Amino acid sequence: RTNRVVELTGIRFPVFQGGMAWVADAQLAAAVSNAGGLGIIAAANMPPELLDQELRKVRELTDGPFGLNIMLLSPTADDAIELAASHRVPVITTGAGKPGKVIERLKPLGAKVIPVVASAVHARRVEQQGADAVIAEGMESGGHIGEISTFALVPQVVDSVSIPVIAAGGIADGRGVAAAFALGAEGVQMGTRFVCVRECNVHGAYKDMILKAGDRSTVVTGRSTGHPVRCLKNKFSAKFEEMERSGASVEELEAFGSGRLRAAVVDGDVEWGSVMAGQCAGMIDDVPSASEVIRRIFVQAADQMDRMSELGRFFRSLCMEEVG
Numbered sequence: 102r103t104n105r106v107v108e109l110t111g112i113r114f115p116v117f118q119g120g121m122a123w124v125a126d127a128q129l130a131a132a133v134s135n136a137g138g139l140g141i142i143a144a145a146n147m148p149p150e151l152l153d154q155e156l157r158k159v160r161e162l163t164d165g166p167f168g169l170n171i172m173l174l175s176p177t178a179d180d181a182i183e184l185a186a187s188h189r190v191p192v193i194t195t196g197a198g199k200p201g202k203v204i205e206r207l208k209p210l211g212a213k214v215i216p217v218v219a220s221a222v223h224a225r226r227v228e229q230q231g232a233d234a235v236i237a238e239g240m241e242s243g244g245h246i247g248e249i250s251t252f253a254l255v256p257q258v259v260d261s262v263s264i265p266v267i268a269a270g271g272i273a274d275g276r277g278v279a280a281a282f283a284l285g286a287e288g289v290q291m292g293t294r295f296v297c298v299r300e301c302n303v304h305g306a307y308k309d310m311i312l313k314a315g316d317r318s319t320v321v322t323g324r325s326t327g328h329p330v331r332c333l334k335n336k337f338s339a340k341f342e343e344m345e346r347s348g349a350s351v352e353e354l355e356a357f358g359s360g361r362l363r364a365a366v367v368d369g370d371v372e373w374g375s376v377m378a379g380q381c382a383g384m385i386d387d388v389p390s391a392s393e394v395i396r397r398i399f400v401q402a403a404d405q406m407d408r409m410s411e412l413g414r415f416f417r418s419l420c421m422e423e424v425g
């Protein structure tokens with residue numbers, strides 16, 4: 102038996118590229134799929150005719166499996182579901198909400214549906230609804246997040262469901278892959294790491310801000326709106342926090358925040374845009390190809406796991422002799 106995530110999706114390496122709003126287009130998804138991972142297009146709030154074009158384009162750019170991420174907070178989520186159905190998209194991931202209707206509509210058409218969950222309760226619920234696997238996303242992640250860290254969330258989700266678990270949040274190199282599998286995951290999903298690859302079309306200023314980032318460069322804003330979002334610290338995040346502190350209403354905050362992700366991704370406004378990124382931003386120091394990222398990470402993971410098997414013998418030896 103190889104790996105249930107590989108068997109479920111037909112990919113070579115058990116790695117997904119996060120379906121990041123405005124960032125994950127057909128070009129990035131195809132590059133990741135051609136490199137042996139699962140490239141995922143973000144439907145986000147894309148108008149249906151644009152999403153239809155991206156779904157045609159990705160099939161011209163790769164013969165491999167690919168996915169579509171449906172963000173359930175989006176008013177265009179129902180259009181995205183129908184486009185996923187008509188294009189027979191093989192893998193569907195969902196975020197920021199309840200995936201029941203996505204599972205009901207798309208599983209009968211043969212799609213694999215893999216919701217992002219932020220707690221063990223969510224995971225058990227979507228398993229009962231028929232999810233094929235879950236992505237357990239810790240709060241280290243960029244963008245819209247839950248409240249539990251990857252290190253605590255993944256083992257509890259693994260203990261709660263019998264479908265495969267893919268770990269996400271804070272993973273950007275082989276050590277994170279080795280750790281995720283140690284926690285019981287059978288795959289990983291990375292977002293921020295795949296923003297800084299050559300084939301990603303985000304504005305150069307966005308990539309530069311990630312390259313400059315350190316471990317303390319992100320902040321979570323919007324907890325008071327019920328939609329906490331992790332992004333890199335800048336003038337926008339500082340103003341947003343000040344508004345929250347001074348008791349701004351949810352409407353005021355959401356009005357102030359709307360359009361900011363696009364401003365950062367498309368216009369490169371990294372001062373007043375929302376530069377969504379995870380806490381692993383400080384680990385990213387180059388912009389290689391998607392293929393180079395995937396190969397390097399699994400070589401490093403393999404080395405790390407070999408080292409750990411020696412550790413296993415050492416720990417076992419400690420437990421053999423009677424202590425004291």
Ligand SMILES: O=C(O)COc1ccc(-c2c[nH]c(CNC(=O)Nc3ncc(Sc4ccccn4)s3)n2)cc1
Pocket residue numbers: 122172174195196197198199217218219223238243244245246247328330377
């Ligand atoms: O209530 C329930 O049963 C389910 O509740 C959930 C609560 C949270 C989640 C969740 C956490 N993280 C994810 C997947 N990640 C994401 O969805 N990340 C995102 N980044 C930027 C996005 S665009 C946006 C849209 C609205 C507000 C702010 N930003 S969406 N899903 C999933 C389900």
